[in-house]
Amino acid sequence: MLIFEQMERRNHEQVVFCNEESSGLRAIIAIHDTTLGPALGGVRMYPYASEEDALIDVLRLSKGMTYKASVAGLNLGGGKAVIIGDPKKDKSEALMRAFGRFVETLGGRYITAEDVGTDVRDMEYVLAETRHVVGVSVAHGGSGDPSPVTAYGVWRGIQACVAAALERTSLEGLHVAVQGLGKVGYWLAKHLVDNGARVTGCDLDQERAAQVQSELGIELVPPESIFDVPCDVFSPCAMGGVINDDSLERLQCKIIAGAANNQIAEERHGRALEERGILYAPDFVINAGGLINVYCEIDGYDRERALRMCDAIYDKLLEIFRIARSDPAITTHDAAQVLARRRIESVRRLRRL
Numbered sequence: 001m002l003i004f005e006q007m008e009r010r011n012h013e014q015v016v017f018c019n020e021e022s023s024g025l026r027a028i029i030a031i032h033d034t035t036l037g038p039a040l041g042g043v044r045m046y047p048y049a050s051e052e053d054a055l056i057d058v059l060r061l062s063k064g065m066t067y068k069a070s071v072a073g074l075n076l077g078g079g080k081a082v083i084i085g086d087p088k089k090d091k092s093e094a095l096m097r098a099f100g101r102f103v104e105t106l107g108g109r110y111i112t113a114e115d116v117g118t119d120v121r122d123m124e125y126v127l128a129e130t131r132h133v134v135g136v137s138v139a140h141g142g143s144g145d146p147s148p149v150t151a152y153g154v155w156r157g158i159q160a161c162v163a164a165a166l167e168r169t170s171l172e173g174l175h176v177a178v179q180g181l182g183k184v185g186y187w188l189a190k191h192l193v194d195n196g197a198r199v200t201g202c203d204l205d206q207e208r209a210a211q212v213q214s215e216l217g218i219e220l221v222p223p224e225s226i227f228d229v230p231c232d233v234f235s236p237c238a239m240g241g242v243i244n245d246d247s248l249e250r251l252q253c254k255i256i257a258g259a260a261n262n263q264i265a266e267e268r269h270g271r272a273l274e275e276r277g278i279l280y281a282p283d284f285v286i287n288a289g290g291l292i293n294v295y296c297e298i299d300g301y302d303r304e305r306a307l308r309m310c311d312a313i314y315d316k317l318l319e320i321f322r323i324a325r326s327d328p329a330i331t332t333h334d335a336a337q338v339l340a341r342r343r344i345e346s347v348r349r350l351r352r353l
């Protein structure tokens, strides 16, 4: 594979290959764009089938982070790292510290955090080698679990969708179907119930679902039936790829707005939502609360500040919906990317001055 060709295709600034024999570390750090600030993005550990798969994944994910930070209005660029290996078998203190040393060599151009296959504990090992890490525990001066902040942002996003699609300022009496009652899904359901919405939820973990039901008084359906629930808002808070050929035929909602990453399986499914008159809140915009939360850690964490910054998700979505409405050829997802690029370009021009 031609690496520079892959970098040019997505406009990457820098890719760093990290090799440390004694710990077995093989990692790739991708810095996509630092126009707006240092590249921030988590480190994913995964047993990639090939080096090529790992490279493509890190290039794709780091570019996504540039857009996410830009739309969220943060002074951050996009970056990501991958460690090739099985997190259950290959992870060790030495491996994470070796990775931390490579992050340190970049002098703050890349800031790391936890991601799939890595956790808060791993970040503590990274912290032993570099201060360019966020998402560490409260005990280490970090922000801890981002889920309540992410859920707050999703809740504000749902309010924006309801204002745009249903011309309503209150969620009172609206019916929301929440797929996944995990860390984000639970907090989201709580906001919704506290504000008078009717919530139907589901979770693969039946014990968890029953617990949330008894605490919040929500209705439950089996996980396989969630797409069939007639509702105003469908909120995917479990996993990606849920908007696909199967679910499209079944969904009976007016809005899709949830925390899960990469909700739309393929681009054509995004267009199909428009054709069906379903308003889609781009996932990387509405779930930015997690990123906003760790961003707030950089200058000393303050939960109140993180929540106030999440309020901006409301106006940002309204702006995205306006752009999408003004051009029938583009989806709300495209409109969000337009907004992200506009901000980067405007700051880039400013720097030339």
Ligand code: NAD
Binding pocket: 146, 147, 148, 150, 179, 180, 181, 182, 183, 184, 185, 202, 203, 204, 205, 208, 223, 237, 238, 239, 240, 259, 260, 261, 287, 288, 289, 290, 291
């Ligand atoms: P979590 O693991 O705490 O919760 C996910 C829940 O979904 C689990 O309880 C799981 O049992 C359930 N689930 C999985 N597959 C399901 C299915 N098919 N049907 C029903 N339930 C199912 O994760 P989380 O932190 O709440 O994150 C939820 C989603 O939001 C993820 O896609 C995550 O990537 C995304 N996200 C999370 C944050 C955050 O701050 N935690 C930030 C941005 C994006």
